[in-house]
Amino acid sequence: xxxxxxxxxxxxxxxxxxxxxxxxxxxxxxxxxxxxxxxxxxxxxxxxxxxxxxxxxxxxxxxxxxxxxxxxxxxxxxxxxxxxxxxxxxxxxxxxxxxxxxxxxxxxxxxxxxxxxxxxxxxxxxxxxxxxxxxxxxxxx
Numbered sequence: 001x002x003x004x005x006x007x008x009x010x011x012x013x014x015x016x017x018x019x020x021x022x023x024x025x026x027x028x029x030x031x032x033x034x035x036x037x038x039x040x041x042x043x044x045x046x047x048x049x050x051x052x053x054x055x056x057x058x059x060x061x062x063x064x065x066x067x068x069x070x071x072x073x074x075x076x077x078x079x080x081x082x083x084x085x086x087x088x089x090x091x092x093x094x095x096x097x098x099x100x101x102x103x104x105x106x107x108x109x110x111x112x113x114x115x116x117x118x119x120x121x122x123x124x125x126x127x128x129x130x131x132x133x134x135x136x137x138x139x140x141x
Contacts, residue, residue: 002063003033005088007080009073010038016068019117023066026121030128035062037079052078059083065090067108070098080107091127093120 004027008016013036024034037058043051055078059065065083067076069092083090084107092101092108096115105111110127114120 001031001033003035003061004064004066005059005062005079005083006034006036006066006068007076007083008036008038008068009071009076012068012071012073013038016070019114019120022117022121023124026125026128029125032064032128055079056082059088060086062088064088067092067104069093069101069104070095072099072101077101077103080104083107091124 006020006023013020020034020036027034035058037055040058041051041054043054059079059082062083065080065088067080067083067090069076080090080092080103090108090110092104092111094100094104094113096113112120112123112127114123
């Protein structure tokens with residue numbers, strides 16, 4: 001099973017829970033596991049270097065990268081840059097009505113604006129039908 005890395009602001013993660021669960025289901029339908037760094041790790045002060053090394057290793061092991069940009073976060077931008085430097089396909093998502101990120105847009109192959117979790121799920125489902133793992137190219141469906 002390939003892994004999809006979800007970069008998301010820790011402070012936004014609880015708000016995204018319903019969408020997260022729906023996204024997990026649709027990814028499983030396409031033989032992807034969903035990984036979220038903020039769900040798996042919490043580093044104490046003084047461990048910042050280890051945190052970034054760990055994030056870089058997790059990103060290196062994924063086949064697809066999703067940057068959730070509905071709430072701006074420096075960490076999401078850094079993680080997206082790491083994925084871009086490794087030629088990992090990047091999808092930038094944000095909920096309609098939230099601020100646009102020129103940085104995430106500039107790194108992503110695909111950008112999706114969604115209305116609600118069901119809309120996001122359907123857009124990802126359609127996109128995944130044309131996704132080829134380990135390819136830096138995403139083709140819009």
